[in-house]
Amino acid sequence: MSLVRSAGLQKFRQCVEGLGGDADVYARRAGLPVEALDADELLVEDTALAAVMEIAAADLGCPDLGLRVGETQDFAMLGPLSVAMQHSPSVADALECTSRYMFVHARDFGVSVMDAPDGEHGVVGLRYSFGAGVRPLPQATDMTMLFFHRAVTFLLGGRYGLRSVDLPHQPVAPRSRYEDAFGARVRFGRGSALLRVPSSLLARPLDGVDDTVRRIALAFLSQQPREAGPVVTAKVRAVLDQSLGTGSTDLADVARLLAVHPRTLQRQLAAEGESYASVLDVVRRTRARTYLMTTDMPLAQVSDLLGFAGQAVLSRCAKRWWGRTPTELRREAR
Structure with missing residues (x-):
C-alpha cells in the first residue's frame, strides 16, 4: 500500500455522474474517503483509488471509464510540479524533474526513461512505474497512462511522435477505443507501462520557458517531505x-x-x-x-x-x- 494525492481522482465524480452513477457510493465501497472526490490534497491509499475505479466501471458497465477520466483531467492538477515541468528547458529536463519530485503526488510511483525498449534503435520508453509489489489494475492504469500521454502532448503543444503504448494488462475495452484515445498503436500484456517515443524527443526544447518561475516552483518542491505524515x-x-x-x-x-x-x-x-x-x-x-x-x-x-x-x-x-x-x-x- 502506498499513498497518492487525491488530485489523481480529478474528474472522476463528473464522469461517473454523467453516466448516471453515484460517486459517493462507490467511494464508500472502495474504502475511500468521500471527501477525496472533491479535494486535491488529501492523501489516500493507492489501492482504494484503484478499487473505486474498478467498482464504478463494473457497476456502470463502462469498461473505458479509466480512459474517460484520463481524457478530461487537467495537467494543472500536478500543481507546482506542472509549473516546474512546463518551464523546463527541454523534454529531458521536464522528465528529470518529474522523476525527482513525483513523490509529492505518489510516494512510491515514478517516471523514468528506458533506452531502446525491445532493442529498437532510435526509440526510448517513457516508463511509468507503479511501485514495488503493486499490481496495477486496468482502470487506474488506463487513466494514469492517458494522463501521462496528454501531459507530454500539452508540454510540446501537440503531437510528439508517439510510436506506441505498452500496457501491463489485457484490454478491458475495445482495442480501437484505446488507439483512438492515444492516437497510436497500443500493446497489451507487456512487462511495463510506457510510451514509446523517438529518442530525439528528449533533446527537444520547450516553448515559453521562464527560468525564474521554474526556480520558484523547484524551491517549493524541494521543501516537501519525502515521508508521509500520520x-x-x-x-x-x-x-x-x-x-x-x-x-x-x-x-x-x-x-x-x-x-x-x-x-x-x-x-x-x-x-x-x-x-x-x-x-x-x-x-x-x-x-x-x-x-x-x-x-x-x-x-x-x-x-x-x-x-x-x-x-x-x-x-x-x-x-x-x-x-x-x-x-x-x-x-x-x-
Whole structure:
C-alpha cells in the first residue's frame, strides 16, 4: 500500500455522474474517503483509488471509464510540479524533474526513461512505474497512462511522435477505443507501462520557458517531505477542513465519511499519537487565526463558523491558544 494525492481522482465524480452513477457510493465501497472526490490534497491509499475505479466501471458497465477520466483531467492538477515541468528547458529536463519530485503526488510511483525498449534503435520508453509489489489494475492504469500521454502532448503543444503504448494488462475495452484515445498503436500484456517515443524527443526544447518561475516552483518542491505524515490524522484533518462551518464535525459523522466505525477511527488516531478532539482543535485554531487576523467578521459569526456553542467559547479557546482574547489578537494583527 502506498499513498497518492487525491488530485489523481480529478474528474472522476463528473464522469461517473454523467453516466448516471453515484460517486459517493462507490467511494464508500472502495474504502475511500468521500471527501477525496472533491479535494486535491488529501492523501489516500493507492489501492482504494484503484478499487473505486474498478467498482464504478463494473457497476456502470463502462469498461473505458479509466480512459474517460484520463481524457478530461487537467495537467494543472500536478500543481507546482506542472509549473516546474512546463518551464523546463527541454523534454529531458521536464522528465528529470518529474522523476525527482513525483513523490509529492505518489510516494512510491515514478517516471523514468528506458533506452531502446525491445532493442529498437532510435526509440526510448517513457516508463511509468507503479511501485514495488503493486499490481496495477486496468482502470487506474488506463487513466494514469492517458494522463501521462496528454501531459507530454500539452508540454510540446501537440503531437510528439508517439510510436506506441505498452500496457501491463489485457484490454478491458475495445482495442480501437484505446488507439483512438492515444492516437497510436497500443500493446497489451507487456512487462511495463510506457510510451514509446523517438529518442530525439528528449533533446527537444520547450516553448515559453521562464527560468525564474521554474526556480520558484523547484524551491517549493524541494521543501516537501519525502515521508508521509500520520495517514489517518491527515484524512481526518482534510475532512474537518471541508466540514467546518458547513457540515457536521461530530466524530460519528466524520467516521462515516471515512467509511470506518467511530471507535476504529479513535484507535487509529491514538496509534498516531492523536485524538479526535486534538485534531479538531488544531483545525479550529488554524481557521480562527485566519478569520481573526484577515477579516472583519463579527466575533459571533466567527464562533458560528468554528462550530462553537457561543462567543464565550471562542474567547476561552483564544485565551488557551494564544493567551489573548479574540479582540486583542485582531488588534495586534492590525
